[in-house]
Amino acid sequence: MKLTIIGSGYVGLTTGACFAEVGHQVLCVDNDEAKVKSLQAGEIPIFEPGLESLVRKNVAARRLQFTTSTEEGVDHGEVLFIAVPTPPQADGSVDLSFIEKVAREIAQYLSSYRVIVDKSTVPVKTGERVASTIRRHAKPGAEFDVVSNPEFLREGCAVADLMRPDRIVIGGNSDRALALMQKIYEPFVAPVLVTDINSAELIKHAANSFLALKISYINALAEICEVSGADVLKVAEGIGADKRIGRGFLNAGLGYGGSCFPKDVSAFIAIAEQLGLPFDLLKEVQKINIRQVDRFLDAIREALWVLKDKKIAVWGLSFKPNTDDVRSSVAVNLVERLVAEGALVSAYDPQAMPKAAELPMASKIRFASSALDAAADAEVLIIATEWPEFASADLASLRSTMRTPLIFDGRNLLDPVAVRDFGFQYRGIGRGIVAERG
Numbered sequence: 001m002k003l004t005i006i007g008s009g010y011v012g013l014t015t016g017a018c019f020a021e022v023g024h025q026v027l028c029v030d031n032d033e034a035k036v037k038s039l040q041a042g043e044i045p046i047f048e049p050g051l052e053s054l055v056r057k058n059v060a061a062r063r064l065q066f067t068t069s070t071e072e073g074v075d076h077g078e079v080l081f082i083a084v085p086t087p088p089q090a091d092g093s094v095d096l097s098f099i100e101k102v103a104r105e106i107a108q109y110l111s112s113y114r115v116i117v118d119k120s121t122v123p124v125k126t127g128e129r130v131a132s133t134i135r136r137h138a139k140p141g142a143e144f145d146v147v148s149n150p151e152f153l154r155e156g157c158a159v160a161d162l163m164r165p166d167r168i169v170i171g172g173n174s175d176r177a178l179a180l181m182q183k184i185y186e187p188f189v190a191p192v193l194v195t196d197i198n199s200a201e202l203i204k205h206a207a208n209s210f211l212a213l214k215i216s217y218i219n220a221l222a223e224i225c226e227v228s229g230a231d232v233l234k235v236a237e238g239i240g241a242d243k244r245i246g247r248g249f250l251n252a253g254l255g256y257g258g259s260c261f262p263k264d265v266s267a268f269i270a271i272a273e274q275l276g277l278p279f280d281l282l283k284e285v286q287k288i289n290i291r292q293v294d295r296f297l298d299a300i301r302e303a304l305w306v307l308k309d310k311k312i313a314v315w316g317l318s319f320k321p322n323t324d325d326v327r328s329s330v331a332v333n334l335v336e337r338l339v340a341e342g343a344l345v346s347a348y349d350p351q352a353m354p355k356a357a358e359l360p361m362a363s364k365i366r367f368a369s370s371a372l373d374a375a376a377d378a379e380v381l382i383i384a385t386e387w388p389e390f391a392s393a394d395l396a397s398l399r400s401t402m403r404t405p406l407i408f409d410g411r412n413l414l415d416p417v418a419v420r421d422f423g424f425q426y427r428g429i430g431r432g433i434v435a436e437r438g
Contacts, residue, residue, distance in 0.1 A: 001024050001025070001078055001079065001180075001183060001184055002024070002025045002027075002076055002077050002078050003016075003019055003024050003025065003026050003027070003077050003078070003079050003080075003081065003184065004026075004027050004028075004029060004073040004074065004076050004077030004079070004080045004081065005019075005026060005027070005028045005029065005081045005083055005119075006029045006070065006073055006080060006081065006082050006083065006084065006102050006106075007028075007029070007030065007082065007083035007084035007085070007098075007102075007120070008028045008029070008030035008032075008035065008036070008039060008066065008083075009030075009083065009084070009085060010046060010048075010153075010155070010158070010259075010325075011083045011119060011120065011151050011153060012028060012030075012081070012083030012084075012119070013028065013039070013044065013046075013051070013055070014048065014051060014153060014158045014159065014162060015081065015083060015119060015151065015162060016028045016064060017051060017054045017055050017058060017064060017159075018054070018159065018162040018163055019184070020058035020061075020063040020064035021054055021057075021058060021063075021163070022187035022188065023063070023187065024063070024184065025063055025076075026058075026063060026064050026065070027065050027066070027067060027072070027073055027076045027077060028064070028065070028066045028067075029066075029067055029068070029069065029070055029072070029073040030066065030068065031068055032068075033068050036066045036067065036068050039055065039059075039066045040059065040065075040066050041059075042055055042056035042059050042060070046323075046324065046325070047323060047324035047351045048155065048156070048158055048159065048322075048323065049156065049157070049159065049322055050159040050160070051158070051159055054159060070102070070105045070106070070109065071108075071109045074105075074106055074109040074110065074114065075109065075111075077114070078114065078115065078180065079114070079115040079117060079180055079181070079184060080106060080114055080115065080116050080117065081117045081119045081149070082099060082102050082103075082116065082117065082118055082119055082120055082130075083119040083120055083151075084098040084099060084102055084120055085098050085120070086098065086099065086120045086121055086122055086263075087263070088262075088263045088266055088267065091270060092266030092267060092269055092270045093123075093266075093267065093270035093271075093274075094121075094122065094123050094263075094267045094270070096122065096123075096126065096129075098120075099118070099120060099122060099126065099130065100129075100133060103116075103130045103133040103134050103137075104133060104134075104137050106134060107133065107134040107135075107136075107137035107138040107142070108137065108138075110134070110138045110139065110142040110143075110144060111139075111142075112143065113143040113144065113176075114143075114144045115144070115145050115146075115147055115177045115180050115181065116130065116134065116144055116145070116146050116147070117146075117147045117148070117149045117181070118130060118146070118147070118148045118149070118150075118201070119149055119150070119151055121150065121151070121204050121205070121208075121260070121263075121264060121267075122148075122201055123201065123205070123267060123270075123271045124198050124201040124202050124205075124271060125198060125201070126148075126201060127146045127147075127148050127171070127197040127198070127201060128146075128197070128198075130146050131144075131146040134146070145172065145173075145174040145176065145177035146172075146177075146197065147170060147171060147172040147174075147177050147178070147181055147197070148169075148170075148171035148172070148197045148200035148201050149168075149169065149170055149171070149181065149200070150169055150200060150201070150203060150204035151204075152165065152166075152167075152169075152204070152207070155258065155259075155320065155322070155323040155325055156320060156321060156322030156323045157322065162188075163188070164188075164189075164190070165188060165190040166190065166191075167190060167191050167192075167193055168185050168188065168190050168191070168192045168193070169192075169193050169195065169200050169203050169204075170182070170185075170192060170193070170194050170195070170200065171194075171195045171196055171197040171198070171199055171200020171201065172194075172196075172197060172200075173196060173197065178194060204264070205264050205267060205268040205271065206268070208260055208261055208264040208265070208268075209264060209265050209268045209282055209285070211249050211261070212256050212261045212264075212265050212282075212285055212289070213281070213282070213285050214248075214249040214250060215249055215250075215251075215253075215255065215256045215261075215289070216255070216256075216284075216285040216288040216289055217250075218232065218236055218249075218250045218251065218252045218430075219252050219253070219255060219288055219289070219292050219429070219430075220288050221235060221236075221252070221430065222252035222429050222430025223295070223430070224430075225252075225430040225431070225432050226429075226430055226431070226432040227432065228432060229432040230430075230432055231430070231431050231432065232252045232412075232429065232430030232431060233252075233412060233430075233431065235430075236250040236251070236252070251411075251412070252412060252429045252430040253292070253386075253410055253411045253412060253429050254292050254293055254296060254330045254331075254334065254384060254410040254411065254429070255288075255289040255290075255292035255293060255330050256289055256330075257319040257320075257328045257329050257330040257331075257333070258319040258320060258325060258327060258328055258329070259319075259325060259327040259328060262289075262328045263328070265282055265285060265286060266286070268282060269282050269283060269286075292330075292429075293330060293333060293334055293337070296334070296408065296410055296429075297334070297337060297338075299408065299427055300312075300380060300382070300408055303380070303406060303408075303427075304379065304380060307338060307341040307342060307343045308341060308342030308343065309342060309343075309344060310343050310344065310379050310380070311343075311344045311346065311377055311378045311379050311403065312338055312343045312344065312345050312346070312378060312379065312380045312381075312382060313345075313346050313347075313348075313368075313374040313375040313376075313378035313380070313381045313382065313402075314331065314334070314335055314338075314345055314346070314347040314348075314374070314382045314384055315347075315348055315349075315371055315374065315375075315381065315382065315383045315384060315385070315387070315390050316331045316348075316349055316352075316383060316384040316385025316386070316387060316390065316411075317329060317331050317332055317335070317347055317349035317352040317353065317355075317356045317384070317385065318331065318349055318351060318352035318355075318385050319331065319332075319385070320385065320386070321385060321386050321387045321388065322351075323351065323352075324349075324351040324352045324354065324355050325352070325355070326352050326355045326356050326359065329352075329385075330384065330410075331349075331384035331385050332356065332359065332361070334382070334384055334410070335347060335361060335365060335384075336361050339361055339364045339365060344366075345364075345365040345366065346365070346366040346367075346368050346373075346374045346375075346376070346378065347365055347366070347367060347368065347374060348367070348368040348369075348370060348371050348373065348374035349385065349387070350387055350389060352385075353367050371389065371390060371393060372393075372394070372397055372398065372401055375398055375401050375402050376401045376402075377401070377402070377403050378402050378403060378404075379402075379403050379404045379406065380404070380406045380407075380408060381398070381402065381406070381407045381408070382407075382408045382410060383407070383408070383409045383410055383411055383413050383414070384410050384411070385411065386411040386413045390413055390414075391413050391414065395418070395419065395422040395424070396422060398422075399422045399423055399424065405422075405423050405424040405425060406424070406425045407419060407424050407425070407426050407427070408427050409426065409427065409428045409429070410429065411429075412428045412429055412430075412431065414426070414428075416428060416431060
């Protein structure tokens with residue numbers, strides 16, 4: 001099928017590349033001319049495992065193409081996917097100006113039947129507004145249907161998530177549109193859930209908010225473990241073995257971050273309030289998440305007394321491993337707060353340093369060439385992102401390069417017993433009983 005993706009950011013580019021990989025003819029539209037030229041050359045602006053080779057392969061096969069022309073995109077695709085940004089506003093609600101702008105542009109060029117798909121994460125009832133906007137601005141008699149098809153991509157494994165999804169959600173009220181959507185997804189062997197548009201739009205916010213809730217739950221439990229002398233890893237293993245609960249997202253740490261969870265939780269709270277239904281449970285999820293970094297910093301201050309002029313190594317700047325994304329990164333937030341108190345921060349991340357170098361804090365920290373380089377002469381090592389290479393660090397070399405052997409593991413990445421065997425003092429998250437051994 002001929003498909004158009006409007007917006008070539010993280011979601012749009014990954015979706016377009018994977019659709020092309022299964023044989024669809026995909027045209028991606030983006031208003032950034034420099035980005036389009038790079039993409040046409042097979043160069044991508046983000047780090048995502050497997051994506052660059054997929055883009056290069058399908059550009060070469062001419063199944064994946066790029067343009068800056070919305071008119072060309074509307075003319076090309078039987079189905080038009082809207083995958084533009086939906087950033088948060090100051091009050092936590094979603095800025096839908098990009099969606100509205102694209103809807104008006106599509107309306108301007110509609111000349112035959114098209115299915116318009118909301119792929120971006122949007123508040124419930126957005127599909128209704130997209131339809132009314134297109135109807136208002138299109139020529140009389142223009143034929144179209146609006147569908148919701150939320151994405152469930154995880155950064156770091158987005159290609160696998162799209163090629164082998166655990167479910168596909170399609171929300172629509174038109175048999176004609178639903179038939180086309182199901183044809184698009186025929187090559188992807190996965191359960192398809194067909195709903196009305198409003199239900200489909202709610203599913204994405206509800207899913208991400210529930211996962212954020214699980215993270216905040218285990219982090220609240222970690223506080224109890226620390227005080228009571230329990231080990232949160234064992235507790236998580238025990239409750240996660242219950243099939244009704246599951247082990248996923250029960251990893252205590254510095255809290256959730258990134259471009260999705262913080263935004264989607266805030267948006268869902270705002271959506272509920274706009275509907276006259278305050279979502280107090282999610283407000284508490286946010287409070288617990290913020291408290292994690294506060295508690296972590298309190299523990300570091302207790303160990304060092306004063307942070308000013310202390311050399312602190314930070315391993316990790318991306319919000320999670322296998323990505324270079326530093327948007328709403330807890331690691332970046334932590335570094336910013338350390339710098340604000342006068343700490344001398346040396347940071348290292350396998351992929352995210354170029355993106356972090358664009359942040360305001362960049363001039364106030366040192367970007368190291370390796371994990372060991374970051375730790376040289378440091379009084380404290382903080383593990384802020386769970387990159388696999390940090391878990392396999394050479395502890396003997398690390399011990400010899402640090403000024404004082406003190407590790408604050410914000411992701412429970414290291415084995416406390418093994419670390420202590422090399423002479424380190426260790427502090428994890430919620431590992432009270434382990435902390436007392438030795």
